Amino acid sequence: MFPPLRLLLLVLLLGGGLLAPMAAPAQPARLGPTTQPGVCVVRLKAPASARGMVPADLLQSSPVQKALQQLGATQPRQKYPKALLPRAGQTRGVDLRQIYQMRYPAGVPFEKVRQQLLQTGAFEYVEPLYQRQPLYQPNDPFADSTRTANPRQYYLKNIRAYRAWDFSKGDSTIVIGISDTGTRFTHQDLKGKEQRNYADPIDGIDNDKDGYVDNFRGWDLADNDNDPTADNLPGYGHGTLVAGVAAARTDNGRGIAGMGFQCKYLPLKVYPSTPTGFFAGFESIVYAADHGCQVLNLSWGDVGGRSQYEQDIITYAAVNRNMVIVAAAGNTNADLDFYPASYDHVISVSGSDVNDRKGKNISYSYFVDLTAPSEAILTTSFDHDSAYSSGVWGSSFAAPLVAGAAALVRLRFPQYTAEQVAAQLRQTTDSLYTITSNAVYRHKLGTGRLNVARALTLTDRREARVMREDYLPVRSYFQPGDTVRLTVQVQSLLNPITGLSVSLTSLSPYLTVRNQTFPVPALNTLAVTSNAENPFELIISPETPMATTAVLRYHFVGDNGYQDDQYLKIVLNPGYVTLTAGDLDLSLTSQGNIGYEATDPSLGDGVMYRTKLPMLSIGGLVVATSARRVSDRLPNAQNKINTDFTVVSAVQLLQAPRRATEEATGVFADTLQNTRPATRTGVRVRQHAYAWAEPTERRNFIVLEYRLTNITPDTLKPLHAGLYMDWDLLPNPAGNEAAWDEERRLGYVTERKNPKHYAGVTLLRGGAPSFYAADNAAPADSAVRIYNGFSDAEKFRMLATGTRNRAAGQTSTGADVSYMLGAKIPQLAPGDSVMVAFAVLAAGTLDSLLTTGNTAQDWYNTLALPVQPAQATLWQLFPNPTTGLLYVSVPAGFAAERVIVLDGVGRVVRQQSWPAHQTNATLQLQGLKPGVYIVQLQGKEALLTRKVLVTQP
Structure with a gap:
């Protein structure tokens, strides 16, 4: 055994001092597990x-x-x-x-x-x-002294357990799974209460052929052995505490009474004792479902980190295997969605105190199903065979009360499915919202506080439930301006319901519902109906802020006074848009990333060409003035994601694009609120993207414009801006090569041995180009090696060393490659702005990619001109485009003084005085490189500005 390492592993799992032996304040919510x-x-x-x-x-x-x-x-x-x-x-x-x-x-x-x-x-x-972490909070040895009625196990009276046991004391055939830190088999109140598997006695043989050798009394899924005994270490007593609440031996003249009375429990250890072990909470759910548990208690979880894999496990256990799953709703005094408690098919349990007020530092949420006592809970302790903890608290101990009650309901109503057991528990609670202090938590403590007696005796309950939701268009997130059709399936879970109607209303100012009411035909028990012929319509406001969570309420009203509510959450304006240009799809995020939001790969559709398979691992804008001042949303030296850019205005698709089929725009900035203020660059970035569906020659490239504004009091000299692109092209992403085309200012990638697709970026505007191709898995002493972290120094090296490092992966096997394509702006004064523009391209052959690059440059040159000419009464430039000679005309009365011509980075390339009292003049632009220039006409009272395109003579 490895006690020091085991203790270290536990500390890491439990988040440091979460299980400290002394009482502690509630921990702040983490961003995720x-x-x-x-x-x-x-x-x-x-x-x-x-x-x-x-x-x-x-x-x-x-x-x-x-x-x-x-x-x-x-x-x-x-x-x-x-x-x-x-x-x-x-x-x-x-x-x-x-x-x-x-x-x-x-x-x-x-x-x-x-x-x-x-x-x-x-x-x-x-x-x-x-x-996932145990939702345990430390003992309070003084809690009992403040209690009056039945101070030792007051909670049994609160939930009417004594009355309930008059109707059912459970049975040894009902098994409650306890997925936790393990148990103390020899405790006087737990000894013999564990479920034993007599089909597989301890003889070194897998007698029952279930894949587990000698799983006679539970299993340690974390260490993959047959001993789920808890370790004698701080925090590992959690499972013993939970098991006592749900299943301590009752009516034995000693200790406490477990809610499940005569029901058995199955200990499932999910936290490791060895260096090779791992957290196995979701594996334990499958084990419990496959080994006869009718109820499973989960007193662990985390804020956020929703996982489809975890939801699949829950669905399997609850639907395929018909197991009731009960989970603690969290121990943070905030409106939070904890997982697994907030998954579908889980009974989420919040906590209350001795007077039925919401428990201190207990989470609340629209996804809570019901509440149970969670403070000063007396239960079995791991310390020795007759040890008890006099007052633990937390939703960890509310959940096993509900799990024990669910076990009694399963015995009392053996025909009930897992969903019906949950419905019976919800519909027989005592309301908490008449208590003044609970009023602010209305609808967020579930239907009320657990009442086991009512759950076992009332047979007239009704409940309708939305069991499935389908959206059209089919998405996980919705954009501002979207109209979404929502089809629901409604099921009657308990007694038949007549006269039922379901109305849907929005609790968010950014989402409205049309066609709000669904009249439901009479439903027999377990019957299902749908509003497919007349779905709800959701209208997303164009003004929706980024990452808005909209809450919608289903309100059920039926005959015999039946009323109920159910809630739905939808994420609006998630912070990215996806543009389509022919066969090319590209997601653009609100904080400078391409493909995916770097902090959450689920936010974004990636970059795809011809198939729905992603081509880009990670990409985004990098801005820098030195190796110490670099701003981005990419991995850093510690392989964590930098958070330099923050949203000013979330990226959104324009409802009426003017220059392309699809346009998107947004603003982000490297601000003083940045987490790395000493190393910030100090720019605000307005991004604008353009994509064309037609004509054919404009397909398969998307233009990305970045207007950089200096928001510091100092001149940025020089300023580098570029796109980092980590492409992974099939059929062998680890066998790619990267190359540079100087003429077109184009960096591209393809598969080395069997090129089927090409992807690249071309610099359309902004200044002297830089290009640096890298082998991501280069030797550790290489100038740039991405696999061991991506430091600011490496990013600056890729941005600021010109175009000397023009290739990577050009070996016989290729490599996992990436590159940085950037532009060097000599200087940017305080408050000034400069435009840098790129085109992201894809093609089936190199020749096609080069042609697409040329087309992108030509179309961007046209795009850069005003959509509509300024009014003739102001001034005119002609011809535009021009090969050199430009005529300038101003209206009479405009006191012009000077004409200045600027290049794309703001440098003066031509200037001349305006002839006194003249309304016309000529301007010679011959000798300038082809491209877009800015002509400024300075007057005594005004400054006129116009773009002009210079082409080859």
């Missing part, structure tokens, strides 16, 4: 070739095998080979046999793994494995 390094889960995209079979041959396909070899990854291992398939006709089930787990070198960024595996086209998703 940590991930297990070097491991991910994937789900096969193809359906099973035949019922009961998984198409493992898909994993042996050439693209998948090549990707695994390139990543240095292990062969994927089927995680749940014995999982039960959905029943025939069961539409909401899930096939876990198509989920696999694989390992890859810890030094390879997960984004790279995700990108290359998705490119194979074999997988629905590629996700990390999250490490």
Whole structure:
């Protein structure tokens, strides 16, 4: 054993001092859970070739095998080979046999793994494995002294447990799974209460052929052994505490009474004791569902980090296996969505105090189903065989009260499905909202506080529930200005319902609902109906701020006084838009990234050409003045994402584009609120993107314009701006090559041995070009090596060394390559602005890519001119475009003094005085390079500005 390392692992899992022995204030919400390094889960995209079979041959396909070899990854291992398939006709089930787990070198960024595996086209998703935390809070030894009635186990009276036990004391055939830190089998109130598997006694043989040797009394899924005994370490007593609340031996003349009375519990240890162990909470859910648990308690979780893999596991257990899942809603005094509590098919439990007020430092949410006591909970302790904790608190201990109640309901109503058990518990609670202090939490503490007696005795309850939602267009997020059709399936879970109507209203000012009411025909028990013929319509406001979460409320009204509410959350304006130019699709984010928002790869559709397979791992704008002043939203030296750019105005598609089929614009800035103020560059960036569907010659390139404004009091001299692009082109993303075309100022990438596609970026405007191609996995002593972190010094080197490093991956096998294409602006004075523009291109051949690059430059030159000429009464330039000679005409009365011509970076390239009292003059532009220039006419009272295009003579 390795006690010091084990303790370190526990501290890391539990977030430092979360399980400290003394009372502590609530911890602030984290941005999300940590991930297990070097491991991910994937789900096969193809359906099973035949019922009961998984198409493992898909994993042996050439693209998948090549990707695994390139990543240095292990062969994927089927995680749940014995999982039960959905029943025939069961539409909401899930096939876990198509989920696999694989390992890859810890030094390879997960984004790279995700990108290359998705490119194979074999997988629905590629996700990390999250490490969820126990929702335990420390003991308060003085809690009992403040209690009056029944101070030791007051909560049993609150939830009417004594009355409930008159109707059902449970039964040893009902098993409550406890997924936690392990248990103390020898505790006087737990001894003999564990579920035993007599089909697999401890003899070194897997007698029941379930894949687990000697799993006689639970399983340690974290360390993969048959001993779920908790370790004698700080924090590992959590599982013993939880087990006591749900299943302590009752009516034995000692200790406490467990809510489940005679029900058994199955200990499932999910936190590791060895260096090779790992958090196994979701594996334990499958184990519990496959090994006879009718109820499972999860007193662990995290804020955010929603995962489709985790939802699949929940769906399998609740739908395929009909297991009731109960989870703690969190211990942060805020409106937060904790996971797994906030997943579909989970009973989410918040906490209350002895007087039914919301518990201190307990989370609340529209996704909470009900509440149970969570303060000064007396329960079994791990310390010794007759030890009890006199007053633990937290939603960790509210949840097992509900789990115990669910076990009694399952015995009392054996015909109920897991969804019906949840409905019975929700519909028999005692209201909490008549209590003054709870009024501010209305609808966020569920239907009320658990009442077990009512849950076991009331048989007249009704509940309708929206069980499925389908959106058209099919998206996870919606943009400002969208109109969305929402189709729902409604099911009657308990008694038949007549006279039912479902109305949908928005609690957000940025979303309105049309066609708000769905009249529902009479529904028998478990009957389902849909509003497919007349869906709800959701109208997203064009003024919706970035990353807005809109809450909608379903309100159910039926005969016999039935009323209920259910809530739905939708993310609006997620911070990216996707533009389409022929066969090329590109997502642009609000903070300077291309393809995906770097902090959340799920935000964005990537960059794709001809197929829906991603071509770009990560990309984005980089702005710098020195190796110490670099701004971006890319990985840094620690392989974390920099957060230099912050949103000023979220990127949005223009509702009435003027210059292209699709246009998008937004503003972000490197501001004083930046997390790295000492190293900020100090610019505000207005981005504008253009994409054309027609004509054909404008397909397959997208123009990205960046207007950079100096927001510092100092001149930025020089200023570098560029796009970093980490392309991964099929069929071998680790066998790519990068090259530079000087004439077209074009950097591009293709697959070295078998080029099928080309992708690149060309500099359209901005200054002297720079290009630097890099091998991401270059030796550690290389000038640029991305795999060991991407430092500011490396980014500046790629931006500021001209075009000397023009190629990468030009070996026989190629490499995993990236490049930086930038422009050097000699200086930018305070308050001044400069425009830098690029075109992102894709083509099937190099010749086509070069032609597309030329076309992009030609069209951008036209694009840069005003859409409509200024009024003739002001002034005129002609001819425009010009090969050199330019005539300038101003209206009578305009006191012109000087004409100045500026290039694309703001440098004066021509100037001359205006003839006194004249309305016409000529301007000679011969000798200037072809391109767009700015002509400024200075007068005594005004400054007139116009763009002019100089072409080859």
